[in-house]
Amino acid sequence: MPRRYEVDPTKGRFDVEWPLFGELSRALALKVAREYRPEIVVGIATAGVIPGAVVAAILDCDFRSILVTRRETTTRVRETPAVLGAAPHEVRDRRVLIVDETCDSGETMRLAVSSIVNAGASEVRTAVSFKTGSYEPDFHALATESTIVLPWDREILADGELRPNPKYRDA
Numbered sequence: 001m002p003r004r005y006e007v008d009p010t011k012g013r014f015d016v017e018w019p020l021f022g023e024l025s026r027a028l029a030l031k032v033a034r035e036y037r038p039e040i041v042v043g044i045a046t047a048g049v050i051p052g053a054v055v056a057a058i059l060d061c062d063f064r065s066i067l068v069t070r071r072e073t074t075t076r077v078r079e080t081p082a083v084l085g086a087a088p089h090e091v092r093d094r095r096v097l098i099v100d101e102t103c104d105s106g107e108t109m110r111l112a113v114s115s116i117v118n119a120g121a122s123e124v125r126t127a128v129s130f131k132t133g134s135y136e137p138d139f140h141a142l143a144t145e146s147t148i149v150l151p152w153d154r155e156i157l158a159d160g161e162l163r164p165n166p167k168y169r170d171a
Helices: 018-035 049-059 107-118
Strands: 013-015 040-045 062-069 082-084 095-103 123-131 139-143 147-149 155-158 161-164
Touching: 018 049, 018 123, 018 139, 040 049, 040 107, 049 062, 049 095, 062 107, 082 107, 095 107, 107 123
Parallel strands: 013 147, 040 062, 040 095, 095 123, 123 139
Antiparallel strands: 062 082, 155 161
16 A cells, blocks of 8 residues: 555546635535534644634534644654544544545544544544545545645745645656
């Protein structure tokens, strides 16, 4: 299984602009509201925090985050995701919606769900902006196999200048 930041050039590239991101977040919140009323939304840091916060605002409920990452550490690249830190204690005895930006294999989402359940949530559902693989979240705004390039991830600061993010070079 390729690491999350590796891209498959055969699947194409989907550049998401801010207005589309806003509409997809709105659509996701409406889908959730039709079937589920969370008391708290937990965004998976880092990229799930932005759509999670927007969905929480639209649903008018509390927002927290949890850090599940594959990012490089000083010594290695994580092949599998890891929860860094504790689940928010506010989830205890509450209905929780976990939000991430994309979901492919579901490894990250499963870790987040497990952490939130172990923290005592009364019910947990999952939502993503983009369903990109085999994992079936409870809610998603859009399904695609393309490499998703989010507006906040398109460029990075390098040598004091904004430059195209090299992780999408091959997409």
